[in-house]
Amino acid sequence: MEKADVMGIMQAIPYLTRMPVNHMWIDYDREADVLYLTFSKEPADDTEIGDDDILFRYKGEALVGITIIRASQRLKG
Known part of the structure; x- marks a missing residue:
């Protein structure tokens, strides 16, 4: 991982920390994107x-996950 990669992650922190959840797990499948x-x-x-192609996953009324298809094609930095 390069220093530029870490800087990109740092840019996501304000968005991730505003999520109204106590815990979050992030997985990326590069092959499937x-x-x-x-x-x-x-x-x-x-x-x-x-x-x-964004899937919102629910358990009852609670949002328990989001799946983003073609993730690498979304916002280009």
């Missing part, structure tokens, strides 16, 4: 497909 944001250890029981 899918970014997973998980907010709960509870598995989802429903999925809503939003705009631009």
Whole structure:
């Protein structure tokens, strides 16, 4: 990992720390180009497909995760 990579991560901190969750797990599957944001250890029981192939994962009424397809093609830095 290069210093520039770390600086990119640092730019995301204000957005990540404003998330209304106590815990967050982030996984990126480079081969599939899918970014997973998980907010709960509870598995989802429903999925809503939003705009631009973003999946919102729910356990009851609670948002427990977001899946972003084609993640590397989103915002270019």
